[in-house]
Amino acid sequence: MDQRPADIEGLIALMARLPGLGPRSARRAVLHLLRKRVQVMEPLAQTMQQVAERARECRVCGNIGTDDLCAICADPARSSDQICVVEDLSDLWAMERAGGFKGRYHVLGGTLSAIDAIGPDDLRIPHLVARIADEAVQEVILALNVTVEGQTTAHYIAEALAPSGVGISALAQGVPMGGELDYLDDGTISAALAARRRL
């Protein structure tokens, strides 16, 4: 039915695989690219090609950058006393957006999952244990998602690191900024109550 060249069809199909884009919005995006070939499509294609060629996991922390050692691990201003353990690159980015953390990271690459048969060796957990043994780390901050998988993984890591004697902490749980009690789930309210602080 369609008279679009195969290349353009292929581009739409690939764009439709991005999160937040479906077949319709991928088509709109490709139309935009075709209309703005010089201003948008060429720079985008070129930049994506560069990133595709150069992107790699940092050999120390698993962060994705364009060098063998990521910008955070390579930055002498970042303290090596603290390691913040996150599930995924997106969580690392979120921590960096929030600011305030001046240490380094360790990206696990997921969570333990019995259903998906993901064990400690499928994540970067052995790597983390080795890192604690090698580097002069004072504190490991577990910044895992507050989900069953995230918390199971945090528990597992805390046990795995216990012999090393390193300090282990986790992000506080409680009422989020702007949170209205009436809209919060019971679990959050219970956790905030249990962790209440004296004023």
Add this chain to the structure above:
Amino acid sequence: MDQRPADIEGLIALMARLPGLGPRSARRAVLHLLRKRVQVMEPLAQTMQQVAERARECRVCGNIGTDDLCAICADPARSSDQICVVEDLSDLWAMERAGGFKGRYHVLGGTLSAIDAIGPDDLRIPHLVARIADEAVQEVILALNVTVEGQTTAHYIAEALAPSGVGISALAQGVPMGGELDYLDDGTISAALAARRRL
């Protein structure tokens, strides 16, 4: 603040310029690309590069394809008796999705606009007039958007083509499929009433 490499920042900024993507969803899309470098990012970058290099306007109708003559103009099965005039590539794609039209197209590249100083020579209108004179065209179907600009442009084209004696028609206006009168604007209802057909 951010420790992302410049390439990755650049990719996010470029993705955010696509319609339907903002800074947040561009970030999510790039995260997805970084996670699926081999399965998604590499083929997407490569295909986009190919399309960027090969995409060009058809010299006859203005459709965008990957050859000097687009697939529709090159298709001997498409009748050259009828030319459907559309504003933009997206409208051509919409007509093709609807199916049923077996002629050829003429893509204007926009509409006349006094405010934006777009005159007939900025669109492919002189080209259309020449085409009607050269080719054995029986009917020109004006499939312009039912907006002030679209209808002004349709009116202008109808006048410009009048001396040629070619048949000129326009898409019918009326109640869309699934249209509920209660939700339709007054203009559509009035147009549908004026163009009512005897059963």
